[in-house]
Every structure is written in C-alpha cells, then in structure tokens.
Amino acid sequence: VDSVHGPYKLPDTNAHHQGLDWEPVYTVRFEARELWGDAAEPRTTIRIDLSQSYLEGAP
Amino acid sequence: MTSGAEHHPHPPSDFEARARALESLLVEKGILTSASIDKIVDAFEHDIGPMLGARAVARAWIDPAFRERLLAAPKSALTELGITEHQVEELVVVENSPDVHNVIVCTLCSCYPWMVLGLPPTWYKSAPYRSRVVIEPRAVLREMGLDLSTDIEVRVWDSSSDVRYMVLPERPAGTEGWSEERLATLATRDSMIGVANAANATPSAAAGGEA
Numbered sequence: 001v002d003s004v005h006g007p008y009k010l011p012d013t014n015a016h017h018q019g020l021d022w023e024p025v026y027t028v029r030f031e032a033r034e035l036w037g038d039a040a041e042p043r044t045t046i047r048i049d050l051s052q053s054y055l056e057g058a059p
Numbered sequence: 060m061t062s063g064a065e066h067h068p069h070p071p072s073d074f075e076a077r078a079r080a081l082e083s084l085l086v087e088k089g090i091l092t093s094a095s096i097d098k099i100v101d102a103f104e105h106d107i108g109p110m111l112g113a114r115a116v117a118r119a120w121i122d123p124a125f126r127e128r129l130l131a132a133p134k135s136a137l138t139e140l141g142i143t144e145h146q147v148e149e150l151v152v153v154e155n156s157p158d159v160h161n162v163i164v165c166t167l168c169s170c171y172p173w174m175v176l177g178l179p180p181t182w183y184k185s186a187p188y189r190s191r192v193v194i195e196p197r198a199v200l201r202e203m204g205l206d207l208s209t210d211i212e213v214r215v216w217d218s219s220s221d222v223r224y225m226v227l228p229e230r231p232a233g234t235e236g237w238s239e240e241r242l243a244t245l246a247t248r249d250s251m252i253g254v255a256n257a258a259n260a261t262p263s264a265a266a267g268g269e270a
Contacts, residue, residue, distance in 0.1 A: 005149055008221040025220040041197045044213045048166075049220035 002027040002047060010051050023052040103178055109248035111142050112175035112225055115152075116246035116257075117239045120230040129227065130154060137175070146174045147223050153216060154227040155253070160207055161214045162200065162253030163224045164192045172223040176248055183252065193217060203254045226253040233260040 003026070010021040029047050032040035071079070085091040115137060119126035129136040133150040137143075150172060153161040165171065166189050171179040182188050192199045196213050200206075207213060216224045228250040234242060237260075249255035 005220070005222050008148060011220075025222065027222075036194055039194070041195055041213070042209050043211070044196060044215070046193055046215045046217065048217040049222055051220065 002029045005049070008051075010053065012051075012053075021053075025049050025051055026055065028055070103173070108177035109175070109246075109251060110243070111137075111140075111177075112172070112248075112251045113243040113246035114140055114239075115142070115175065116227055116251065117243035119227055120234075120242055121239055126227075133225075142174065144174055147172070147221065149222045150175070151216075151222055151224050152227050153214070153224060155229045155256075157229070158210070159212050159214060160200075160253065161216060161224075161226045162192060162196055163216050163218060163226060164189055165218045166190065166193055167219045170218045170220075170223060172225045174223075175225055176251055180248070180252075200254060203249075205255055226251050228253075228255075228257040231257050231260050 005025045005027070007022040007024050010023045013019055013021050026049070027047050028050050029045055032044035032046060035046060082091075082093075082096060086093055086096075115129060118140065119129050125136060125139070128139070129152050133152045134145050137145070137150070155161055163172075164183075169179055169184040171183060173179075188199065193215050196215050197207055197209075200213075218224050228246060230242070231245055234245065245258040245260065247255060247258055250257045
C-alpha cells in the first residue's frame with residue numbers, strides 16, 4: 001500500500017441508492033508480473049485505488 | 060447544448076434524447092436557463108481546458124518551491140494560481156523523471172482531472188485504452204508515439220476512486236531562460252495524462268509567444 005485517501009463514499013452502494021458507506025481508499029502498488037505473469041512488460045508497476053472492502057487481510 | 064440534430068442525419072441516441080429532455084424540462088420549470096447551460100459547456104470547452112494544468116506545470120518548472128507544493132498539496136498550490144474550481148475531493152500530481160514515467164487511466168469508467176485538463180479526449184474513455192494501458196503500457200505508449208527505454212520504470216495510475224491524477228512532465232531540454240507563458244505552451248494535455256512527453260522546444264511550439 002503506497003498511500004491512504006478519503007474516506008470516500010463506496011460507489012458500490014452509493015450508485016445503487018443503498019446508502020452512503022464511507023471507506024478509506026488505498027493506493028495499492030502491484031508489480032506488473034504479479035498481475036500478468038510472464039506476459040508482463042519489464043520495469044512496470046500499476047497503482048490501483050481500492051476501497052477498503054475490496055481488500056483482504058494478507059495471510 | 061448546441062450539438063443540434065442538424066449535424067446528425069441519424070436519430071439522436073438514447074443519451075442525447077434523455078439529455079435534451081432533461082434540459083428542456085429544467086428550462087421550462089425555470090430551474091436553469093439555456094444561456095447558463097451554454098456558459099458551463101463553453102467554460103469546459105474553452106476556459107477549463109488543459110491550459111490550467113499547463114500553467115501549473117510551467118510554474119513548477121521555473122519555481123522549485125512551487126513544484127514542492129504542487130506535489131505535496133496540489134489543490135492549495137492550484138489555488139495560488141487562482142484555480143479554485145477543484146470539483147473533486149483530491150488531486151494527486153505525479154512527477155516524471157529521467158528514471159520514471161507516469162501514465163494515468165481510469166479502468167472502470169472515465170475519471171479524469173477535469174479541473175486542470177478540461178474535457179477528456181475520446182480515446183481516454185475508450186475500452187481499448189482503458190484495458191490495454193494497464194497490461195501493456197509500453198506498447199500502448201509506443202503506438203501513441205512515445206517509445207520509452209526499458210531503463211525507465213513505467214508507473215500506471217488507475218484512478219478508480221475519488222482521487223484524480225495529473226502527470227508533471229519533465230521540462231524539455233533547451234528551454235533555459237524561457238518565460239512561464241512560453242513554457243506553458245509545451246505542457247500539452249497528452250503530456251499531463253502521461254501518453255506523451257512535454258513538447259520539444261521547437262520554433263513552432265515556441266510560437267505561444269515570449270513575455
């Protein structure tokens with residue numbers, strides 16, 4: 001996790017009029033290889049903004 | 060909205076029809092006037108274009124203290140330039156260097172830093188760009204005319220939440236002593252999305268005028 005933002009309204013519920021769930025958003029850094037395996041381009045990282053409920057605790 | 064049917068031989072799409080119905084209803088009920096709608100559209104097309112982002116980039120190139128503030132607290136740095144219509148909760152400015160190249164995407168939809176870059180280009184909203192730039196950014200950038208050495212790390216930023224991103228491109232060589240206004244002409248929209256470098260210091264790019 002690179003940085004933490006918010007909390008922001010969780011779009012999954014907000015967009016469906018199911019109330020406002022405020023959640024922190026984490027900028028999570030992935031090495032391209034972790035996502036795409038051997039197809040990954042070299043020296044590439046992807047940072048994705050993910051709401052807290054999208055994440056699971058690391059084992 | 061002036062994208063009238065006269066330009067479209069085919070019937071309007073559902074979205075166009077819906078937008079027009081909403082607009083006429085709001086006008087009819089006296090909630091909005093057509094003039095105020097035109098003013099907003101005009102502002103996005105002409106005033107809130109990438110020139111606001113370009114001004115911030117040019118200032119950052121000539122003023123290291125401003126650069127620090129732009130990277131640390133983008134919205135308050137923009138306020139210094141009189142850019143106060145932020146519209147979003149949070150803006151993050153990511154800086155290119157000789158070793159790192161940043162590129163912005165919204166894989167889910169079309170999140171875009173409107174307040175500094177104006178209206179997004181059509182390709183930014185297209186499924187191929189959104190899906191491919193996370194998988195093979197170097198190939199996508201190469202197709203768009205930017206061939207990055209493998210020595211350079213590519214960082215893809217997926218703005219899938221409320222945070223918006225803007226790239227601070229590198230200052231082109233050969234621009235020592237240029238005025239802020241002239242430098243701003245080199246900070247193109249594409250360079251602030253990260254699919255290009257800032258324009259080269261060619262005579263045509265310099266036509267923006269020297270202050």
